[in-house]
Every structure is written in C-alpha cells, then in structure tokens.
Amino acid sequence: MNFEYDVNLLKKLQYEDSFVKVAGLLGGDEYIKVARALLNNENATDEEIASATGLKINIVRRALYDLFGKSLISGIRVKDPKRGWYVYQWKAQADQVEAFLNNRKRKILERLKRRLEYEKAHNFYFCGTQSCVKRTFEEAMDLDFKCPECSNQLVPYDNSEQITAIEWKIKQLEREISLPHG
Numbered sequence: 001m002n003f004e005y006d007v008n009l010l011k012k013l014q015y016e017d018s019f020v021k022v023a024g025l026l027g028g029d030e031y032i033k034v035a036r037a038l039l040n041n042e043n044a045t046d047e048e049i050a051s052a053t054g055l056k057i058n059i060v061r062r063a064l065y066d067l068f069g070k071s072l073i074s075g076i077r078v079k080d081p082k083r084g085w086y087v088y089q090w091k092a093q094a095d096q097v098e099a100f101l102n103n104r105k106r107k108i109l110e111r112l113k114r115r116l117e118y119e120k121a122h123n124f125y126f127c128g129t130q131s132c133v134k135r136t137f138e139e140a141m142d143l144d145f146k147c148p149e150c151s152n153q154l155v156p157y158d159n160s161e162q163i164t165a166i167e168w169k170i171k172q173l174e175r176e177i178s179l180p181h182g
C-alpha cells in the first residue's frame with residue numbers, strides 16, 4: 001500500500017484527457033501515442049496508426065488488442081478497397097473509459113480506507129530520515145527502537161496529518177465517484 005503512489009495516480013487521472021490517460025496508465029508512452037492517434041483519426045486501421053505514431057506495427061497491434069480486450073476501443077472489420085483483404089478499423093469508446101476510471105477510483109478508495117484503518121489502529125515510530133520506513137510500535141520494539149536502515153533512534157511519530165490527508169482524499173474520491181458523468 002503506497003499512499004504517495006495513489007495520490008500521484010489521482011493527479012494524473014484528473015488532468016489529462018480520460019482516454020489518453022487511461023491508455024498511459026495501462027501501457028505508458030506507446031499506448032499514449034496510439035490513443036492520441038485514435039482520437040485524431042476515428043476508425044483508423046492498424047497501419048494508419050503505425051504510420052501516424054511512427055511505432056512498429058506489432059507494437060501498435062499489441063496495444064490495440066489490449067485496449068480492445070478491456071473494452072476501451074471497438075473494432076469493426078471492413079474490406080480494404082485497394083487491396084481486397086479485410087482490415088480492422090478502431091475507435092475509442094469514451095463511455096467505457098469513464099466506467100474504467102470509476103472502477104479504478106473505487107479500487108484506490110478501498111485501498112485508502114484500509115490504509116486509514118491501519119493508520120488509526122497503530123502507534124508509529126520513526127527515525128526522521130525521509131527515505132526510511134515508519135514502524136509500528138510492535139515493529140519498533142522488535143528492532144530495539146533502532147532504525148535498521150540508518151541506525152538512528154526510532155521515536156514516537158504523530159501520524160495525525162497523514163490521517164487528515166487520507167480522510168480528505170477519501171471524501172474527494174467518494175464525491176467524484178458519485179457524480180454523474182456527462
């Protein structure tokens with residue numbers, strides 16, 4: 001469970017175009033390129049996307065099949081008039097993207113709620129070194145109150161700010177998830 005990771009993920013979810021950001025979460029830069037190409041050219045084929053993005057056709061296909069498997073894009077099979085064989089034309093499914101994002105937010109919400117319970121249920125001990133881990137009282141006792149990472153002493157740590165931050169985030173998420181999307 002990583003609170004910072006969730007917060008950064010949520011920031012990403014808020015600021016970019018939904019379809020592109022979901023693609024980016026799933027497969028990074030290559031998926032982002034494919035997603036942008038799809039938005040720029042509705043009903044594009046594999047080859048058109050490959051030439052628009054400069055990506056290799058097998059990379060484009062892998063991304064497309066993955067997005068298709070997650071219902072984030074639809075594909076229709078059409079006959080290529082020039083060459084006579086069948087090709088797929090792909091299209092972003094905007095409504096599915098919202099459902100996907102909400103589902104993702106629900107999972108983050110669940111994690112944050114578990115995290116909040118954990119934060120409330122324990123007393124924490126910390127050495128003060130930012131890169132080191134905070135320990136529960138039980139853990140700190142097992143370690144003789146000495147940080148195994150930096151050797152500093154583990155002293156009581158007030159996690160009330162952390163608790164407030166998590167509670168605020170939970171409220172915000174609950175509001176976002178309950179909002180109708182238009």
Ligand SMILES: [Zn+2]
Binds near residue numbers: 150
């Ligand atoms: Zn330490």
